[in-house]
Amino acid sequence: MKITLKDGSVIEYAESKRVIDIASDISEGLARMATAGEVNGEVVDLRTVIEEDCELSILTFNDEKGKGAFRHTASHIMAQAIKRLYPDTKLAIGPSIEDGFYYDIDRETPLTEADLEKIEAEMKKVVKEALPIEQFTMPRSEAIEYFKSNEEIYKVELIEDLPEDSIISFYKQGEFTDLCAGPHLMTTKPVKAFKLTSLAGAYWRGSEKNKMLQRIYGTAFPKKAELEEHLAMIEEAKKRDHRRLGKELGLFMMRDEGPGFPFFLPKGMVLKNTLLDYWREIHTKNDYVEINTPIMLSRHLWETSGHWGHYKENMYTTVIDEEDFAIKPMNCPGGILVYQSEPRSYRDLPLRMGELGLVHRHEKSGQLHGLMRVRCFTQDDAHIFMMPEQIRDEIKGVAKLIDEVYSLFGFKYHVELSTRPEDSMGSDEDWELATDALRGALDDLGLPYVVNEGDGAFYGPKIDFHLQDSIGRTWQCGTIQLDFQLPLRFDLEYTGADGEKHRPIMIHRVAFGSIERFIGILIEHFAGAFPTWLSPVQVKVLPISDKYMEYAESVLADLKETGIRAELDSRAEKIGYKIREAQMQKIPYMLVVGAKEEESGLVSVRSRFEGDEGQKPLSEFITSIQKEIKEKIAREVKHTEDK
DSSP states (O other): OEEEETTSOEEEOSSOEEHHHHHHHHOHHHHHHEEEEEETTEEEOTTOEEOSOEEEEEEETTSHHHHHHHHHHHHHHHHHHHHHHOTTOEEOOOOEETTEEEEEEEOSSOOOHHHHHHHHHHHHHHHHTTOBEEEEEEEHHHHHHHHHHTTOHHHHHHHHTSOTTOEEEEEEETTEEEEOOOOOOSBSTTOOEEEEEEEEEEEGGGOTTSOEEEEEEEEEESSHHHHHHHHHHHHHHHHTOHHHHHHHTTOEEOOTTSTTOOEEOHHHHHHHHHHHHHHHHHHHHTTOEEOOOOSEEEHHHHHHHTHHHHHGGGOOEEEETTEEEEEOSOSHHHHHHHHTTSOOBGGGOSEEEEEEEEEEOOOOGGGOBTTTBOSEEEEEEEEEEEOGGGHHHHHHHHHHHHHHHHHHTTOEEEEEEEOOOSSOOSOHHHHHHHHHHHHHHHHHHTOOEEEETTOSBTTBOEEEEEEEOTTSOEEEEEEEEEESHHHHHTTOOEEOTTSSEEOOEEEEEEEEEEHHHHHHHHHHHTTTOOOTTTOSOOEEEEESSGGGHHHHHHHHHHHHHTTOOEEEOOSSOOHHHHHHHHHHTTOSEEEEEOHHHHHHTEEEEEETTTEEEEEEEHHHHHHHHHHHHHTTOOOOOOOGGGO
């Protein structure tokens, strides 16, 4: 039996071997750090016995998939601690998630924040006991009886939904046994640094029709220092929460009258429109044309596109003149109708059509989160129609445009190539051609990427851009999706150089993604202190007293005349108070005017970046800030008081 490792080396065995034993043969240190294995691309338990040739990676906490096994074990440790302290608790599910884990529970008396400390203390005991973790199976009928005897109603329901011939997987540590497919660590011992972070409500199985359970969130790391770093990031994230800053800075609001439908306030609209102006600027430069398509289209269009069959549960529908209509969840079918509006020639291709389209998607109420998860948003879509030989160049062009956008805002990013999902349409040949085209374009650009198996769109593979913000969190925003299917389903064509009809290929892509979500990310990335070009208010004019109001108003008029977004603080307050208020509102520049300034026709400049910048002629200040705005310069903050 030949085992091919991640580095390409091969180990041979005469008999079957567990993953953990292979890890030990490679290195005792690796075995100690191992959390799971990956066999032929599938994550497996360390206890998994390998019996034939395969490709094997030993996963540790440093691998995303390895983190999952570690934190899944932490969720079981938490559940065990809860059952020790509160035996009447009914357990639901407890998976690992991106930044930690959770467990959904049901108890007559809900847990409080004070209970979390008790649970953490008990978890420490479980870890200290270094309990071996064992995996075993039962037939479905026996598993149901086991959980019925333990009055674990949620586990029973989960098993009853499985086929009758299912073999049910369990994991046991000490007195605690749980229904679980794994993978898990070998013992409870490595989970040394953890923290229970919050309590929330969660409907059983995510359905509003079911009982509301209590969800306990936590996170876990192998080392205390890593945990402390993560908790510090969480605290920083709380300070940057876009929902709080959005309210404080007067950018947007949410109302119960429109759950998941954001209201943009005047300053928020300035921010949004500035972003859209920038979007139009870069797309014009890259030879895109802009279109706008209806918000509502008939059912037969969505049936042709495949959305009615694959996406209907997320769509808002209505009936007009006894015909079914759907409010668009995506812009692509409308873009296709525009393509079909006139005959197309090879000379017209590539045709790059951009659309700032308002789309609506039904998100469950429990998933709504400020601007990050909403039910209506503006998608900065573009659909590119092209010939096969143009694919690579077009993909590279989009990737460069997205890079330009993210670089402007100071985002680092990584790239993922997502391949064919189970629920998909189209031939194997088309999918292979599309996937190879995306992979080839990334290779041409020299962009490093990871393959995300099975996470493509139902109509084609995609490239996803995951940007990293100023405190290290990642967000999936930009995407490039290659589509052979919709041109086929809609019978799109163009006349080639040979005079014959041919089928175009289509790219779906976004740079910002959702404008609303991108604004939420920007608020948190900059902590509300936007670069000057993006700030809703760029300058605040602050008269020292009413005596200098006339001069302050003339300064304001000159600023506005030159297109600078400025406001006047005309309140009868002390200048120190006005400055602090402007600082709280994250205003880039304050112009203080009093007797000296009026006499000499100057302004005293105070900035968010360097504090007191001294007196300047107004014309000089205007020239300087205009350059900063035009070139979209992001000045470094050196004045700590105003950070």
